[in-house]
Amino acid sequence: MMKKSFIVLFVFAILANANGFNPQMQQYINQLKTQAQKSKSNFVDFSAKRGEQIFVSEHIGKRGKNISCSSCHSTNLRQIGKNVHTGKSIKPLSPLANAKRLSRVKDVKKWLRRNFNDVYKRQGTAIEKGDVLYYINSK
Numbered sequence: 600m601m602k603k604s605f606i607v608l609f610v611f612a613i614l615a616n617a618n619g620f621n622p623q624m625q626q627y628i629n630q631l632k633t634q635a636q637k638s639k640s641n642f643v644d645f646s647a648k649r650g651e652q653i654f655v656s657e658h659i660g661k662r663g664k665n666i667s668c669s670s671c672h673s674t675n676l677r678q679i680g681k682n683v684h685t686g687k688s689i690k691p692l693s694p695l696a697n698a699k700r701l702s703r704v705k706d707v708k709k710w711l712r713r714n715f716n717d718v719y720k721r722q723g724t725a726i727e728k729g730d731v732l733y734y735i736n737s738k
């Protein structure tokens with residue numbers, strides 16, 4: 600009996616980690632959480648659902664035209680996207696389709712900074728960045 604529950608727990612731990620972040624990314628997520636708690640006292644956790652809204656909703660972007668994150672990355676994150684500004688193709692954003700995604704904090708920070716500016720004409724807040732990273736990681 601003891602042995603069985605141990606195995607169940609073990610399998611559960613692996614599954615729970617399947618959609619997790621690598622240690623550096625988890626550290627970044629934790630930093631965003633600390634910031635989020637400072638800006639919103641009742642903050643609990645990031646939400647992939649809110650992240651989806653951030654990702655698919657259209658806004659008048661930097662170039663004065665309607666644009667969303669999915670304009671370049673598409674709504675199927677396992678598919679190749681296309682940069683609406685340059686016409687170049689963009690490898691899939693989903694870590695399940697492209698193991699390099701959400702693996703380097705430096706890249707993630709750089710592109711969130713640029714891409715939020717493209718779509719929202721400002722930087723993302725800690726909550727927005729966490730939400731959208733949860734969303735991408737869930738796809």
Ligand code: HEC
Pocket residue numbers: 653654666667668669670671672681682683684689690699700701702703706707710711714715717718731735
């Ligand atoms: C104008 C086109 C465009 C728009 C709009 C856009 N992106 Fe990107 N995004 C790119 C390009 C180009 C790259 C970098 C090329 C690559 O890594 O393949 C990139 C890379 C990223 C990465 C880096 C992932 C990694 O680990 O390599 C993330 C995260 C990301 N985008 C999220 C977003 C979010 C969130 C939005 C909306 C706020 C958004 N993007 C809107 C073009 C765009």
